[in-house]
Amino acid sequence: MASALLLARALPETDAGFAVFGVALFLVSLRGQRPRRAFFLAALQAGGLGMLLFEDLALAARDSLGWPWPASGALVFAALLLYSLPRAAVAPQLARLLVCRGVHGPLVGSALCVLAERATRLGCGGMAVGELGSLAPAGGMAGEVALFCAAWAASGVLRRSRRAGAVASALACSLVFAAVAQGSRARAPRFECGSASVLLLPGPAWGLSGDEEPIVEAILELSLARSRALLRGSERLVDLVVWPEGISALDLCRRPSLRCRLARGLRVERNRPCLLLGECHRGPGGELQNAALLLDGEGRVVGRYLRERLLPFGERTPELCAWLVGRGEDEFVPGPSGQPLLRLPTACGRSLRLRIRLCAEALLPERYNGPKPDLDVVLASDAMFPPESPLAKLVEADTAARSRAGGVPLVRVARGGGALLASGEAIRRAAGPLLLRLSWGADGPQTVVSDLAGAEPNAADCGGWIGTVFAGGKPGNATTPTEGSSQ
Incomplete structure (x- = not known):
């Protein structure tokens, strides 16, 4: 047996x-x-x-x-x-x-x-x-x-x-x-979406190549910085990682040592996996690749989406859904027959309880005819949705209406992603949709949190954002946020 x-x-x-x-x-x-x-x-x-x-x-x-x-x-x-x-x-x-x-x-x-x-x-x-x-x-x-x-x-x-x-x-x-x-x-639900943590990793716009090692070093350094200062002694873990462009999730599947370093750097618990959402593109044969991984505390892949079908482990009843799209309006990735594009096992859904939708298909009625799910958080990236595109305006208008009605906030991330550790509690307490814009200063890039109108909210009003930037755009030198950044 x-x-x-x-x-x-x-x-x-x-x-x-x-x-x-x-x-x-x-x-x-x-x-x-x-x-x-x-x-x-x-x-x-x-x-x-x-x-x-x-x-x-x-x-x-x-x-x-x-x-x-x-x-x-x-x-x-x-x-x-x-x-x-x-x-x-x-x-x-x-x-x-x-x-x-x-x-x-x-x-x-x-x-x-x-x-x-x-x-x-x-x-x-x-x-x-x-x-x-x-x-x-x-x-x-x-x-x-x-x-x-x-x-x-x-x-x-x-x-x-x-x-x-x-x-x-x-x-x-x-x-x-x-x-x-x-x-x-x-x-029982260990925590709700309000206590979730989201980590946005730096991408090629920061001068990084497709090599995973600098990313891992950056994560390890970020974890140490968070333990010392950013979370002020809190035991909060990272639940969702938005993977940068150019990093292959398949390479992570083939390298157990790298997965273990990732899991330890993110302080992932065994019964509370971490979801890695990476870039979504079509392979040479038209198949979908590099969509998502789910890591446990030992760095094992307990769920992954590959070649247009999920390969689950453990209990196999899908419960938690994440909705992914491509980089542009013409590269939209539809779900088969109105079903969610990414489905995770029940055990993972019970522990995560995020119900994250990335640029949700449900926001686009002309492309998705099924029932609209209840959205908790929408993460939109300029790499996927340029601010001037009709698709981005539709997403912002829809989420703004939902947020005014006490529903879902919108978090936009400027191209390049930055390295921001954001508390879901802060997202929940925000008065309206928030935009995370990346600006360049004398000391390197800065992450600026603002609402849709461009005004920077008070940190106390949005629950206190917690973030970090890498000086000079190079990983490994985590610094505290500068004036006007996410703090």
Whole structure:
């Protein structure tokens, strides 16, 4: 089971380490087993992968037929497994499927599988790490191997001592109840859009090339500066990153070390991923590329939009929607059959709760005929919408009307983006739509916050903007905002 999950996890990530570990775990679990038990183990291995495949089929059926629950395919497969195999061999699978999916933590999942092994007397320690394919511990690959060894040892102790088995069972039950309670609290909205943080990264207009390393260094420096002064000791994290032009999201997918540095620089939590929205353009074959990535605290890609379809991980019910368009009016990227262009998994939507729409299709009735979603924030960039274009005027007029009615504020970013760390609380408290304009002074670029009429609002009126600029347009030298900037 564990090796099947690890192999399935390795397929979309092209991570050879998980694949090798999964194959080794499968071979070790079959070593020294009687033929009948080896057959059951192989069936369970295939069952774990089959559940994932059936879940994918159920997801596709739900998208086409409107099925409400994507896990229905996994439940059907579990029923078939119950009918075809002895129930004792299926108990660990059901423990994982029915209980562990709602528990956030590999330790509790391993404890449940150990209890199932104790009850069924299968004696295969590999079953104790059935959750490791879908729930990653904080220690990454080393943590998974260490937890596997601990679960294997615990399984051997349980088989040899009734007293140790009883103590471990009681401890595991208490862990289960605690984890279920913690999971129910974690599934509640952690924060709303008003407490979200948006980070706009510098682009080629600042003299940066398509190399990602200077961007990462800038993020790390920005994180340190924010920790020391900008947020004044607050623990607020960055939730949304607007990626600059010329930076390939595909390169981030292929470079795990760079993703880890990004996640650590942004202080991303494991259960609160960070959304990276990058440039959106058509590839040589007409496919959409470099649209978006979703990073967890370990730098793993837990969701991404690539080649006009989302490749989700974890729970796969899309809930949170982000709307993206191209750089100009003629390069608009429509959603298929009125559906959102970018969809994120439910688990990510529950933790983010941003419902960010970038230059929303819903603002353009002649291009989008579906229902207009409730917009929280609209981020418009001069690189996408020149201020004099009819599309930009339409966006500004629509969002201005919504904002006057107590609805959505508009945040415009001048070409080049700048490097601004803005609090969503400030956006919410603003009296009207805000424009972030980039100006050049003697000390380098400055980010100016103003309303649509050009007047700079009082910092107290808009909740206190928090920002930073890079002196001379070079990353790595974060300075406090100058007079007239976002402070």
